[in-house]
Amino acid sequence: MEDVTLLKNGIKKMLVDNLMLQLKPEEIRDDQPLFGPGSIGLDSVDALQLVVALDKNYGLKIPDPAAAKEVLQSVNTIAAAVQQTAK
């Protein structure tokens, strides 16, 4: 399995565990929106927890709401940001 697939699976598990979602990690599509229509139904409190969890688990710092809006779109965008941080 490629590293990026492992990373995305890890992010999905983190989402489910930290936000106590009533979903299985594999039910979240890589490109599925996290917020808004057609999303997995996160809200602003989830975003708050997610920012803390990403810092704790991946060292990904999201400094402001603009960055959060960009990074927290989907598993794909989070994975890209984590990979960018790791470089």
Added chain:
Amino acid sequence: MRVILVTGANGGLGQAISRDFLNESKENFVWLGVRKAIDKAATLASEFPERCSPVALDVTNPSNWQSALKTILARQGRIDVLVNNAGRHRDGLLANLDTAAWDEVLSLNLDGVFHGCRAVLSSMISQRHGRIINISSLSALLAPAGQTNYAAAKAGVIALTQALAKEVARIGITVNAICPGYIETEGLSGWSSEEKTAAISRVPMRRLGRPEEVASAVRFLACSEAAYITGSVLKVDGGIL
């Protein structure tokens, strides 16, 4: 180990709250947030050297909060309870109240609580557990003449408490406020005996409250049995309201 930070820990109420936590359990470690005066906090810390330490903290200064949290997290890696207790009043009729008195009271009593909550939240979110107890005042509910600044700030603390409680409830963090009435602390030290007598006459219990009685309420809101209480405002006032 439960890690507790009490602001305004050199004052009478802060001392009582800190001592109460220290007496509650040997598993409690209490950080005494202090600004200028540190004599009483230092005495308390020397009494419990293994479980109590002062930490420099001007609650109006966000970078001070960051430094204090850095110190706490470096030593214990967590923060379980924050008691936002620091505060003071500068009374006067609004017509004569200078802007500095307004700014100082709002900054210390309300901004300080905001900065404190912000500082501990990411740790508490990460832990999925935390207790924030904000010391408001009966003045927030009575809005007495001569305390427009103090009453507004303390009412703001109640509103902040209730709004924040809703924001973080599902994460396992509770946020509650306590409204002490007339308590025998340095806050009453400038009162004449006639003023104290007049105050007591307004208290159905016909006595002033003791700092320890406020501390007991703080300890309750911080205990595990209070896990389902959040956004509440607990009066400790001898029945005034």
